[in-house]
Amino acid sequence: MDEDFKAIEFKDGKLILIDQRMLPNKLVYTDCRTAEEVATAIKTMIVRGAPAIGGAAAYGVYLALVEAEGNQKLFQALCSTIRSARPTAVNLMWAVDRVMKTAEETGFNREAVFEEADRIFKEDISMNHRLSEIGVQVIRKGDTILTHCNAGALATCGWGTALGVIKEAHRRGYGIHVYADETRPLLQGARLTAWELKKAGIPSTLIPDSAAATLIRDGRIDCIILGADRITANGDVANKVGTFMLSIIAKEYGVPFYSVAPTSTIDFTMKDGKDIPIEMRDPDEVRRPGGVLMAPKGIDVYNPSFDVTPHQNITGIITEKGIIYPPFDKNIERIRNGEPLH
Numbered sequence: 001m002d003e004d005f006k007a008i009e010f011k012d013g014k015l016i017l018i019d020q021r022m023l024p025n026k027l028v029y030t031d032c033r034t035a036e037e038v039a040t041a042i043k044t045m046i047v048r049g050a051p052a053i054g055g056a057a058a059y060g061v062y063l064a065l066v067e068a069e070g071n072q073k074l075f076q077a078l079c080s081t082i083r084s085a086r087p088t089a090v091n092l093m094w095a096v097d098r099v100m101k102t103a104e105e106t107g108f109n110r111e112a113v114f115e116e117a118d119r120i121f122k123e124d125i126s127m128n129h130r131l132s133e134i135g136v137q138v139i140r141k142g143d144t145i146l147t148h149c150n151a152g153a154l155a156t157c158g159w160g161t162a163l164g165v166i167k168e169a170h171r172r173g174y175g176i177h178v179y180a181d182e183t184r185p186l187l188q189g190a191r192l193t194a195w196e197l198k199k200a201g202i203p204s205t206l207i208p209d210s211a212a213a214t215l216i217r218d219g220r221i222d223c224i225i226l227g228a229d230r231i232t233a234n235g236d237v238a239n240k241v242g243t244f245m246l247s248i249i250a251k252e253y254g255v256p257f258y259s260v261a262p263t264s265t266i267d268f269t270m271k272d273g274k275d276i277p278i279e280m281r282d283p284d285e286v287r288r289p290g291g292v293l294m295a296p297k298g299i300d301v302y303n304p305s306f307d308v309t310p311h312q313n314i315t316g317i318i319t320e321k322g323i324i325y326p327p328f329d330k331n332i333e334r335i336r337n338g339e340p341l342h
């Protein structure tokens with residue numbers, strides 16, 4: 001069953017978003033009526049998670065078209081404001097480009113542009129369900145699964161990617177247990193994933209990120225399942241900072257490591273992960289967790305929002321087209337060419 005909340009919804013000419021910064025303490029909705037408001041919501045992480053950003057941006061392009069009232073220059077400028085709101089998740093650029101292409105091809109027809117944005121939204125939900133059915137094959141009854149950040153319904157247009165697979169295993173009665181990394185510094189694991197897991201009634205335990213190594217070494221994790229913000233042509237994966245570290249530990253102890261993402265997260269044009277732009281965020285996210293100063297004032301901070309896991313550390317990439325196993329470059333090329341994976 002799908003969840004009883006909607007992170008993104010377009011209704012009555014406006015985009016309605018759950019303000020994810022307020023969770024889990026408050027379930028507050030915020031409206032975006034203009035393209036700039038959509039860009040700001042993405043930048044400030046009212047809406048976050050690669051597919052959710054893509055879905056919100058798609059509707060943002062429609063709002064830009066309405067606002068521009070036939071002024072092409074303004075339309076382009078508004079779209080590029082949305083497109084550059086965050087740099088790492090490729091779903092953002094993919095969605096903006098796709099809706100802009102429809103705009104150009106239809107002579108900037110509002111109805112056609114809205115339909116394309118809506119199609120991106122609906123496709124994401126159905127791809128996530130497909131991903132779950134495919135991904136559940138890597139889970140065995142009684143497994144203990146570790147996840148990082150939030151790749152659930154909040155991070156997508158609905159249902160979720162990595163968390164969708166986990167929810168599907170639970171729905172099938174596999175008797176799984178989930179360990180959720182709290183995910184410093186913005187605590188997407190503690191605030192969002194733990195909230196979704198509790199709502200879904202999935203037995204789960206929240207851990208500080210730094211406890212994962214001990215759990216893995218002690219044989220208490222059967223597999224690691226998490227999302228992706230950008231996957232390059234050779235299978236390198238950008239995801240929330242801390243993912244790379246987990247992948248090294250998983251490799252050391254022989255624990256399967258899966259990334260789950262729709263193919264809209266694959267950047268076929270980028271050869272490998274070293275070219276992925278990694279977003280650097282405000283030092284105060286680290287200095288002042290929850291707004292409270294927890295470090296000496298003015299201390300220098302390194303706060304990358306993402307890191308890149310090399311494909312050598314990845315067991316498989318679960319997509320709606322099937323599970324991509326090594327050799328990743330050849331198999332990703334097959335997806336690009338529309339060929340079957342196996």
Ligand code: MRU
Binds near residue numbers: 050089149155
């Ligand atoms: O900074 P965020 O919260 O947008 O980062 C989100 C992640 O890293 C997710 O794991 C990723 O986008 C996959 S979401 C299905």
